[in-house]
Amino acid sequence: MPWSTSWKKSPTAVLIALLVIHILAHIDRNILIGFSPQITQELQLSNAQYGFLSGGVWVLSFGVMAIFMGTLADRYSRTRVVAAGIAIWSVCTAASGFAQSFEQLVLARLLVASGEAALVPAALSLLAELFTQHRRGTAIGLFFVGIPVGVGLSFLIAGSYGAAQGWRGTFVALGILGVAIALPASLLKESRGQAAGERERGAPFLAQVKAVLAVLAGNRALQLTLAGFVLIHLLFAGLSFAQLWLVRERGLDPAGIARTIGVLQLAFGTLGSVAGGMLGDRFARKFAGGHAAFMVLLVALCGPLMIAFRLAPAGSALFYIGMCAGAFLPLALYGPANAVIQGLVPAHMRSTVAGFNMLLINLFAIALGNFALGFVSDRLAQGGAATPLTTVLLAADLLAVASGLLFWLAARSMRKSGLAPVSRDPMAVAH
Template identity: 65%
Template sequence: MFWKKSPSAVLASLLAIHLLAHIDRNMLLGFSPQIIGDLGLSNAQYGFLVGAVWVLSFGIMAMFMGTLADRFSRTRVIAAGVLIWSVCTWASGHAHSFEQMVVARFFVASGEAALVPAAVALLAELFSEKRRGTAMGLFFMGIPLGIGCSFLLAGTVGSTHGWRTTFDALGIIGIGIALSLMLLKEDRSQLAPQERCAAFLPQVLATLRLVGGNRALRSTIIGFVLAHLVFASLSFTQLWLVNERGMNAAGIATRIGALQLLFGTLGAVVGGVMGDRLAGKLPGGQAKFMFLLVATCAPLMIVCRFVAPDSPLFYMGMCAGFFLPLALYGPANTAIMSMTPQSMRSTISGFTMLCINVFAIAIGNLVVGMAVDYLHESGITAPLTGVLLATDAVAITSALFFALAARASGRQPVLETEVLQVER
């Protein structure tokens, strides 16, 4: 497997694929006013479309794909996922009803569920623990780059050619990438038993036992999940700025895209690099570093909801919200991988993705949409402002769980080479 001899090239390739994944996933956010208008969606339907529909597919498939990636070829698992999500991205551009869009996005999520579990385990194999946070942070730059590019495409190419043509083009690009990935081989059938996972059900049960029996791991995952409620706020940010701050839809899409691109990317890089450098110096390691990140960004995020749009604090708060969740990806995944046996890394990554998509993305977006509709019908003049403020406050409670993880990690050894015995 010659391609493994160049970890940097593998990382760059995975970053490019991750970028495409998040462009495809977040185009609904960039085109939210247009798609809501064309398909006649309510706020609750839109919240379901960008949230709950993902857990019906992505959440379950992330863990299933994780077990496949731990047992078979990770490159082939990724290639199959890219092909599925790209075909269904093309299909999304041809949807003419809420139901058709739900079906298309359901299978986009199924395909995207293959990428992160396989990629995280592959990077954990190729990079030492001292460099792992940086590698993870660079890989997860695909999230802010993808979100930013989706808004930029919506505000530029999309404003000229429309959202349907944009979806068509993205689907075709992804199909080409998937066919190229099929050429990369990775034969895991010859690995030692401790390096390959068990069958699906025993692997899932072993994962639950691992999480249930490791307080530091459990607290890290809970904190990481809660921090993702920032993304539930992001799903409604453009609607908030247009409906309650009086900004132009096309202009704000470009502005959000640029800020997300800059500060989300900065967060991914800074979080990964600084986490690697400070983990050995801080009591509690990566978990303590994540606690400090949340504590630093939280005040600005809250103030943003109260000040006028022309205030510097307004943009500082928005930028802190873009920076924080991405800054957590490098240290969080590094901490999780260090507490997970090699034979379970893709599976535990899939489990984490499952929890994120169930509790933060699906339930978070649906509850936000329902709450906004309820407050609007009750005559509240600025329902989005109040709901998004509450969402940010819940996300900030992640600091408590990172503090608990830091305390617990000081009482137990880091699991780097230990093998969890499961029935095979």
């Protein structure tokens, strides 16, 4: 059997390949944040404009396109959808390096977001197929290691390679690397037809979206999990402003703090992804609604430390402990949260539901969250506030911690109704 059609026989290899692609996606997405002081100064961007670039752009393209890409992945070849996405976002990452104005950078980043929208819906569906229900959280958690590693590397690249090459040269180099990865990925084949022995395909776009909304309307645990997962992503909106906050209001060195954020995101975000997925799977085997209950525990442990981080003196032990907790928590929730979400929907809707989840996250947490943080901090500064970014970032942290209540209600709903994730698919590999 040719390698282009036998790749599903090696679930671990598929997971590793998807992880590498996910890392690249988050480097390309977050490299803008790593260069935030340089880009905002050179292009003379306000906080609101920067907030739109790092947030609003993604809902206008990434969030909306995620549903469309999800329906394509549920109906056609997931590997070809992913390969096309890599090519699009990589070419447009390179194009971002040539932007001479806010408007040009917005256009390039819109297209970067469109390409990246193809990856997660297709990847989650593949992992849910290839790994059993009892290992699914672990596999998904490992896939989402791509977020902290990508975020961490974006800051490290900005503080090291980018310091010598500049933000423009760095964007171009990353785009070339992505195109080189897209070419072999496009050769992998996957049939999503209706022939005997093959998995059921999703419906055409409008019918598929309607069916997904019907499933969502009838499942309270799914609703609460999605809502809580959206709230926790306000921590990523806060991360967009972390470097600006630490430089402007805490007096830290831009390059030095970029490296510090990068190392902590890399170390504790990775630890969160791995530990959250593995421990969540163990917890779920012993308790009704276990994944959701495990998420409540994580929020309860990390939330107070994150709040203390905003108020502690810069450089103190509590300051760094809280920063580590903020890097750990959101990634630790990815494995268990997505295991719940993927397990509560039929197999032929998984990519679409993942896309819908991404739309909610990008609309309410990333786009509106980033813009609101920038807009309100600008107004507070104009009103004479001494620490406007501290104020808005603390408010965002408190809202993120409120996700724990929603996860508790989801766990309660699952216990009361006896609701359990859909049993593993017949074709899932016991790996």
